Amino acid sequence: MKKYVLFDHDGVLVDTEFWYYKAGERALADIGFTLDKTQYLRSMSQGQGTWAQARAADIDEHTISRQRAVRDDYYQEYLRTEAIEIEGVVDTLADLSKHVRMAIVTTAKRADFDLIHEKRQIQQFMEFVLVREDYKRSKPHPEPYLTALHRFGAAKEETLVVEDSLRGLNSAVAADIDCAVVHNEFTKTHDFSQATHQIKTLTELKEIIRATS
Template structure:
């Protein structure tokens, strides 16, 4: 039986990944660069991000720094105005909290994370949150999940990670922890062959922890 669940945030607990991509797409369009979605998803799977395509297109560092500010503004606007809830998440967490301890391990910046979770009801079920500022090496490096494991004082065998991306799965595999990949339309074409479990939604976690 699993005693601990470590959740990724974006695409698992909230539906935000599309809006993050769109914000980067819009920022790069302002300098005439098209952010190809397929390439973006491949880059993300290997720990790269929005700006890899910009660099390949010859965009200089100063311009990229300016575009990052613009991207962040667009993204935070979407977080404030778009529907990013995933149906049933809060109900599932309330039930799981009766059986396991839970935490969030995310690559989100703290400012974005706080905006996402303002009055959303998810954090009440979490023992702690590790955001991008809380560790040195981001996913797909194992450090984020190993840091959470140490924080809980948990063993790998009694822990389950829930992810929706190849980058997150690679982090879990590198950490040596079982990983359930939940279906997400945005990342569905990525390689999840290393997953311990594939689930359609978080409701299926009820059976996995037993």
């Protein structure tokens, strides 16, 4: 029986993946570099990100560090101004909270996470949140999800991870935890063949949890 659900954040609970990409694209455009979206998605699935292409093009680390700060500013601008809600998330969480204990395990930085949730109703359903500063090795390493299991005192077989990216799925698989991958238009080209479940919306989690009880 599934008693615990560990949610990824970006692309699962809020629609931010595209805006993170756009912020990086914009920061690199400022220095005359064009970020290739297809390659970005490939790098993202391998646990890399915006700067892999820049390094491959011999852009120096000082410039990358400077533009990373610029990217972060652009991203927070988007978080403040763009519509990032995913329809049905709050209602689904309210329903699930009657049956399971829940937490968020995200690669988002604390500053971005806090900005996103200043005026949203998602955190009230979570017992805790692990952000990027809360563990040493990021997804696809299993550490983030293993840390969450330890925090809950939960067994792997009692737990379900909800992800939207190959990087996150690989983290769950490496931690030996069942994973439901929810559709995200931005990551739809990833290989999710190792997922325990593939779902179109979070509302389908109700049936998955019910089937394990």
